[in-house]
Amino acid sequence: MNAAKVVWPDSLSEAVFLYRSFVFSVLQESGVDYSGFPYNPIDIVAGNVEGASCEEKRIEAVSWWWKYIDDNGYIRDLDSEMSIRARLAIAVLTAVPNSVEDIYELKERFSWALQFSKKLGVADDVLTRLVTKYFQYGN
Template sequence: MSISIDSIVWPCSGCEAVKLYLGFLIEVIETFDVRFPSGDFDPVAISKKYVGGEVLSQAREEYAKVWWGRLENEGALQDFESRDALIARLALCLLVVDENNVSRLGESLSWFLEVIGFLGLDVDRSIKIMERYFSFSG
């Protein structure tokens, strides 16, 4: 089966679409056992709470500010090679999507897969997970 990110069938509800997107990212991150620096701003933990209905999107927005700040403070906004900068970008993949920009979920998913590749992780394995996780049109 040939699949495309553009053919993913997203739920009509923006909130449910974001939760579906986050569930996939969390599954891939956990499959590769990616760890974020210890601290109070774990993007996976807050995203799981969002998916579970324990926190609102605004909580993730606050975490996103912290991760953007890390990139800015380290002068890493243009850094696409260091592990620390790539981990920050992976965190932002979890944190910057919300119900108001669901039309960009495919673009965000594509960027997530690129960051996975930049980290030296198995993109093909991620795509296999994607094939199983999502429904596709056509």
């Protein structure tokens, strides 16, 4: 899977929506379990939260996951399972138009999400299927 071959829509908000949908699907299909954490990114992105508005919960969750990375010494750790799970949580939680400056930043985020997914053991055929579900994929 070559991230550079993904053809992105012209609209940044549409591109962000597709990226978020892709990362969300990767998390769901790979069976990453966040149920033991106070901020489950899958539930938050799906809108399955109690109490606070989804946006408030999302902002709280992003802060919590960055603190989790910092508190556990994962700042430079891009290989351990928990570090990757935390980074993918942040990836899906920050996939909103006002948090992405431009398409170049989004392409970089997408590339990281692919790399982290592979490190978690998500099979290439699953990634290929999901990429082609959400994006045009060129030669």
